[in-house]
Amino acid sequence: MQNSINVESLKQNVLDHLFEWCDLHGVSGYEMDVIQRVKESITPYTTSVSIDQLGNVIGFKKGTGKHKLMIAAHMDEIGLMIRHIDERGFLYFENIGGVRPQNLFARTCLIKTDQGLVEGLINTIHPGRPKTIVEIPPLREFFIDIGVTSRQEAKDLGIEVGNTVALDYECKRLGRNRIIGKALDNRLLVLILLEVMKLCDEMDVETPDLYAVFTVQEEVGSRGAKAAAYQINPDRAIALDVTVANDTPQIPSHEYISQLDMGPGIKVMDKIATGLGMISSPEIVRHLKKVARAQGIPYQLEVFPSGTTDASTIHLERGGIPSGGIVVPTRYVHAHEMASIDDIVQTILLLFHYITSLEGGSQWESL
Numbered sequence: 382m383q384n385s386i387n388v389e390s391l392k393q394n395v396l397d398h399l400f401e402w403c404d405l406h407g408v409s410g411y412e413m414d415v416i417q418r419v420k421e422s423i424t425p426y427t428t429s430v431s432i433d434q435l436g437n438v439i440g441f442k443k444g445t446g447k448h449k450l451m452i453a454a455h456m457d458e459i460g461l462m463i464r465h466i467d468e469r470g471f472l473y474f475e476n477i478g479g480v481r482p483q484n485l486f487a488r489t490c491l492i493k494t495d496q497g498l499v500e501g502l503i504n505t506i507h508p509g510r511p512k513t514i515v516e517i518p519p520l521r522e523f524f525i526d527i528g529v530t531s532r533q534e535a536k537d538l539g540i541e542v543g544n545t546v547a548l549d550y551e552c553k554r555l556g557r558n559r560i561i562g563k564a565l566d567n568r569l570l571v572l573i574l575l576e577v578m579k580l581c582d583e584m585d586v587e588t589p590d591l592y593a594v595f596t597v598q599e600e601v602g603s604r605g606a607k608a609a610a611y612q613i614n615p616d617r618a619i620a621l622d623v624t625v626a627n628d629t630p631q632i633p634s635h636e637y638i639s640q641l642d643m644g645p646g647i648k649v650m651d652k653i654a655t656g657l658g659m660i661s662s663p664e665i666v667r668h669l670k671k672v673a674r675a676q677g678i679p680y681q682l683e684v685f686p687s688g689t690t691d692a693s694t695i696h697l698e699r700g701g702i703p704s705g706g707i708v709v710p711t712r713y714v715h716a717h718e719m720a721s722i723d724d725i726v727q728t729i730l731l732l733f734h735y736i737t738s739l740e741g742g743s744q745w746e747s748l
Contacts, residue, residue, distance in 0.1 A: 386580065386733075391726050394576060399560065400552035402568035406493050408460030408545040409477050409600045412436055415456040415571070419595045422575055426582040427593070437609045440578065440593040445740050448589040451615035451702075452732070453606050453691040454574040455599030455622070458564040459715055461546035463492070463525075466536070470529035472501065473521070474546060478600030482520045484716045489549040490525060494539030501525040501546070550717040558642065558722050565711055565718040570621040571595060573709075573725065577732045586737045589616070599691050602657075606691035610698040617665065617739075618704040620648075620692035621732070623718070624683050626710035639710035641721040644679030645728040648706030651685040651693070658689045659696050665705030669735055676734050678727050683708055707732055 407415035419438045424430050427440040438456075459478035466472055472492075485503045492499040505523045525546065529535050552562030578593050592613050597605035599622075610618065628640040639646050647669045652658030666682075673680040683706075696704035709728050712719040 385584070386730065388726055388730075391576060391729055392722060395572065395722065395725055396554065396560075399569060399572055400562060402572050403552045403562040403564045405564075405568070406491060406498065406545070406547050407457055407564070408462075408493075408547055409457040409598045411493065411545045412456045412597050415568075416595075416597075419456060419571065423578060423593060423595070426575075426578040433608060433612065435605050435608050436597040437605045438595040439609060439613070440595075442578065442581065442588070442591040442593070444588040444590045446590060447740065448617070449592060449613065449615040450589045450736065450739065451592045451594055451610060451613050451618040451695065452574060453594045453596050453609070453618065453620045453695065454570040455567045455596045455603075455605070455691055456571055457597055457600050458547060458566070458568070459600050460548065461490070463540065463542055463544040463546065465542065466532050466540060468532050470527065470531050470535040472525040472527065472535070472540065474523070474525065476520055477545070479715050480520065480548075481715060482517050482523065484548070485520070485523050491547045491549050492525070492527070492540060493545050493547070494541070496539035499527055499538050499540060500549075501527040555719065559719055560722060561717055561719045563718070565720055566623040566714055567599065567621070569623065569709060569720060569725065573729050573732065574621055576729050577736065580729075580733050581736060587740050588736050589739050591736065596691055603689065603691045603694040607694035607698065610695040610702060614699050615702060617662075618692060618695045618702050619665070619732070619735070620690040620695065620704065620706040622690040622706065622708050623711035623714055623720070624648075624685055624708035625688065625714050626712045629712065638685055639681050639683055639708070641710050641712065641719075642723055643681050643710065644673075645724060645731050646681045646683035646708040646710060647673070648683050648685070648690070648692070648708055652687055652689045657693050659693045659704060659706075661692070661705040662703035665703060668738070669705065669707070669731065672734050672738050673731055676730065678731050678734070680731065681710070
């Protein structure tokens with residue numbers, strides 16, 4: 382079947398549309414722009430679309446009716462929230478999700494207000510250049526300069542406490558096979574799920590009942606996924622996310638989490654030390670490997686000690702939901718992120734072939 386899928390067309394679709402998705406403002410809890418775009422985009426390829434009380438977009442595609450498969454891709458991105466405006470119009474903030482202070486020096490940002498977006502520049506109260514600082518200041522010592530001279534001037538632009546702030550990284554192609562941008566975590570996987578649902582619809586393949594769930598608030602504890610999983614109560618679940626590609630200088634190979642250009646990652650385990658992560662269903666891991674080998678799709682096995690996905694809350698719902706994950710290797714996660722175009726295309730193929738291989742087998746009964 383892979384021979385009938387136009388791989389070059391998939392690649393071009395990614396390049397044509399990904400950066401539009403990345404540019405959307407969707408900090409956790411304030412994903413409204415992304416929600417509306419997802420609803421419009423997924424509707425042609427589903428039987429029905431709903432938005433729950435938290436904002437999860439649930440695209441249901443009727444399949445055989447024998448089993449239910451939930452596939453989750455989160456819509457939100459890390460960011461900041463304004464907590465104080467001083468008398469000169471400088472803005473102070475709290476983080477939403479895993480924002481690291483070392484990524485904030487002289488960083489441009491976009492503040493979402495009721496009047497539109499306001500540009501700003503983040504810096505710190507410490508004098509001198511970053512290289513003269515012995516220790517990185519805590520996040521509370523950074524501020525945003527929006528080019529005004531008073532609190533009132535800031536308020537006239539629509540700035541108020543509670544505004545969300547997205548970090549502003551340029552999205553573009555880099556070299557022959559790389560893309561860089563903001564919010565690849567996780568708009569890249571949103572686009573991948575949309576492309577897979579489009580393939581399932583256009584190729585008229587047999588699938589279980591599919592629930593394509595575009596979740597909210599993953600970056601602050603996978604909250605949307607928890608609510609959606611309880612509502613759907615699927616037989617199996619797959620979370621789609623990025624993973625760390627730390628195949629960079631001075632990192633020994635035995636410490637690699639994943640590498641670019643080596644194919645999608647199949648999640649085996651993630652951050653279980655704190656009780657927030659997941660050990661993937663061994664059956665799902667085995668089946669994903671089997672599908673990848675049968676289709677000639679390169680893959681990596683991912684054991685990630687410090688990050689989680691939506692599956693961390695999904696697998697604990699109801700009486701327990703066997704869950705796994707497919708992840709795209711990404712360098713510089715939660716900063717100016719980089720991914721491989723080939724890895725992206727292979728991720729689309731792996732997810733599609735996994736979905737279309739499920740019915741008619743015994744994998745639903747075995748763990």
